[in-house]
Amino acid sequence: MRLYNVKLLTVTCEIMAQNLVKDILKKHRITGYTSYEVGGMGDSGLRGQGLPEEKNVKIEAVMTEESAERVVEEISRTMFSDYAIIFYLGDVRVARMEKFT
């Protein structure tokens, strides 16, 4: 079966920042993502305890390499200074390329 190379962007950020990430995805015409609430440990200490507003959220989206570059540039520029947030990009392969362009 023919599989196509695309990028998987995974963003883990504080739950109050998730809409900003989703807006950036939307702005760059990424139409789909998966998100789930998570906890964990990082620079901001232990997350996912305490108030519901102090949880983290993990957002995954598959996209082309060009889109991924634009998205991570905007996330880095607009969000790194103010929010608890990390992201990483990975290589993945998908069967239906048309869903991710």
Add this chain to the structure above:
Amino acid sequence: MDILAIVQANLLTPIVLFFLLGVIAARIKSDLRIPDAISSMLPIYLLAAIGLHGGIEMRRTGFEAMILPMVVAIALSLALTLYHYQILRRLGRFNIFDSYALASTYGAVGAVTFSVGLSFLQSQNIQSEGYMAAILAVLEPVSFIMSIFLVNSAVSKNLKKKEEQVAISDKKMIKGQASAVALPPSALASEGNGVEKSGARKDSMRAVLHETLAGKSIVILLGSIMIGYAIGEHGFGSIKIVFEDLFFGALVIFLLEMGVVAGQRLGDIRKVGPFVVVFAIVIPTLNGTIGVAVSTYLGLSIGGAVMFGTLMGSASFIAAPAIFRTAMPKANPSLYLTSALGITFPYIVIALLPVLLILSTFLHGGEGPATGLFG
């Protein structure tokens, strides 16, 4: 009047004891937690119950009585926020974002603190005016909206200045001064960022208004007041078992959860510094006293004045993070959360409420119902 009896009666209530149990559980690193879904549901339930009661009371007493207290409450809340800001900015030397965030956290009202206040009065067999719930609902967004508006206009003014400076340095660069390029790249990036943000400032203000006015606490509170008003005493009978009889039990469970959350924050108190600790104790005391005095002057009952003082003295910790992380992300959340939840809330629950009641009783001539209770 037996002051000791009031203090004792307030300390040995299920509310305070379960709160302390939560704090202890957190300190000994117990895995005791209220499940997530329940701890998200409890504030909604509490606000619904407060709103329903308020609505029913308002139907009985009419609107006229509440107009003056409400206007005064709004004016006070705004004035308090502004003076907090001056204190924090000038004496505390906080940056503009932290100052406004803290100022409006303490200018705003705490719905949980309000619930505890109601239960405290109930335990003393004291009634309060039903329209307090309506004042709670109206006060909730006022202080936030003003702060965010002020911080936005201050930032855009600052931005204009910076743009002018950049324009001047650009001209210098054209004249051949290579040193003008010495702006660090991060400064340039944030500059560009800021310009972009100022363009989107109207959008962000709209987002803030939406966040505050369509936020779950306002919607459920205002909605329940209207429903309470519509159904009246008669319609309330069928849901009384949930919204009246269960209220204090549910509040106790919520306080256990709040105790755990506050207990987890105790370690952060050292990080916020002595200024904030003093601020988090002195300001609520002062504001609560002002609230009791003003509302007594307005003719509110002993219980009403205590609730009014509680509204003025309390700090918001449920609504604040949701609003500030969206509208004012540069403000440090651990500052306003730790002070409101870790210091002020326990202080009000344990110490300030009885003090406000004693003060209110005293201002009402010292011969309030409290005497009957303990005399």
